[in-house]
Amino acid sequence: MGRNLLIAHGGGPTSVMNAALYGVIRECEAQSDVAEVLGARHGIEGVLAEEFVDLGRQPAAVIDALPGRPSSALGSCRRKLSDTDYEQIASVLESYDIGCFIYQGGNDSMDTAMKLSRMPEAERVGLRVVGLPKTVDNDLPETDHCPGYGSAARFYAQVARDMDVDNQALPSPIAVLEVMGRNTGWLAAACSLGKDTPEQGPHLIYVPERPFDDASFLADVRDVYNRHRRALVVVSEGLVRNNGIPVYISDRAVDCDDFGHRLPGNVGKYLADLLGDEAGLRARNLKPDLWGRSCAMLQSATDRDESIALGRHAVQMVVAGWSGIMLNLVRTSQEPYEFDIGAVALEKVANVERPMNS
């Protein structure tokens, strides 16, 4: 009988974090080297507070429902960790006899996983840490794509496709669709996936990787509108100007995350208003917002299956003795699409962002 395995979630949830959790639980059942499989409530917060769920003793119906259930069933958190926190984490893990820790999250979380794996305490107690990638923004490097992105991409592609059909019904509509993506435009770009002809929307897509300019924007929309008598304009929530300043951002003190970053949002309304004020064009704005990461109906089956496979593989790797790595998706064939699972050192992904033009 081996030692215990812990799984925790970090950062914003996705449509398929629970699918990876399902893979972890099912694989642990198959591994004699794992004694108990525990889940931390609300990520690292739950580790610090010793709030664990015994995942091996949940009703079968709850476990079986996990793959199709978006969000994080365990709960997640965004916490900036202090040195004392790290020491406490190591001490909690030791006291629960946790030899394997699987942490799923974005690049902040991979930084946490890396630091944990490198602690002297980790070596002393034989703790192994393996990271699982996850972001709807798709901004993690060293993986073909991030689990969670596929479902969110499908969601926003569907919004764009449906809205262009809607826009064809009434004369001369302009819609500005705001899409998630704090620093990268992967999700905004995905809005073109349902486009079959150049006449179809989205007609314009603006991403954070390209500095935004008001005059060009107004000219672009006018031009599209004159040609098609409608315009579906997609904008990333994180658009910035040439000077790096966000095109629109709340100046409210409450609108900051725990890392002190100002939260983006409502640039779509700002730009729809700009079209009214500066170009005399009536524009609606849409902001499906976080529903893009939690829409049960538009979860991607490929995204779900890859996440289950990643969860299983993470258990196999950590049990086999690996530590300090993040698993990744490797595209082995484009047509038909096939993938394999590999691994990279955590230092290659911790705090690193992958923009579209990289």
Next chain:
Amino acid sequence: MGRNLLIAHGGGPTSVMNAALYGVIRECEAQSDVAEVLGARHGIEGVLAEEFVDLGRQPAAVIDALPGRPSSALGSCRRKLSDTDYEQIASVLESYDIGCFIYQGGNDSMDTAMKLSRMPEAERVGLRVVGLPKTVDNDLPETDHCPGYGSAARFYAQVARDMDVDNQALPSPIAVLEVMGRNTGWLAAACSLGKDTPEQGPHLIYVPERPFDDASFLADVRDVYNRHRRALVVVSEGLVRNNGIPVYISDRAVDCDDFGHRLPGNVGKYLADLLGDEAGLRARNLKPDLWGRSCAMLQSATDRDESIALGRHAVQMVVAGWSGIMLNLVRTSQEPYEFDIGAVALEKVANVERPMNS
């Protein structure tokens, strides 16, 4: 061989207008009293411009795809008709030998249908006019519910359900979900359809039928937040204060429809900002907006089937000689849900709105 039948769409599209169109086309095929079935492009605009589609000569694949395709394949319009317009419509209908006119729309459109049916020219040329109800807002009287409402209700109920699951993942989130509904709260109320327990969101729903008060709103949200450590707040786009003034509305000249009505929108952002400013609570706002009427994935099968049946029935009624009526849905059994199709005089619905407290 009979005379020709015309179908046209008025007002904003819904998820199931094309389903009714499908019913009309299929029933016309079965009726020897109908010579040709024509569709007007962009509603009354297409009648005035003599832009008709020969619906009997479309590829079978196009017709078969109609029921599952949201929006209006014919196109719709919002046009305030003058006396000259009415005369021109009568003259166009006569020159195309149109004896039957089916007009699907909201209460503005039912007013148009009524006026057309009462024109002296209508009697002279033997024109019969039958209205089909349609609104996502569900604000038409004299029908159990409006075709289009069921799908939009399903959409917003799903947003609310998914977002509450998302909100449970991270600590202390507050979300303000803006829902369609210019003057009535039917769609906002539908957000509670996916709620199984009192702890689940939506925790608060604000509708236009109840005057909105800032202080009560702030106190309500604070109270929910203190109890649940999260709050999902649903607001109708058309919220008004005690004095009848909208809680938030654009003051831009372009943000008016062709009837001169100011278009609602972004009250959700306004209220999320208010929570930050007045209560120090960080709140996100969501605005899925018109996607609620055009989301292909969340079309309701019941809504679709009822619309097909209404389309078929409209042809039967107008061919049988009826005119000046709107077909309606009559609930004949609650459990299991069963419906029948009836009819009311157009004057009972023209320009009449049905709020929730009626």
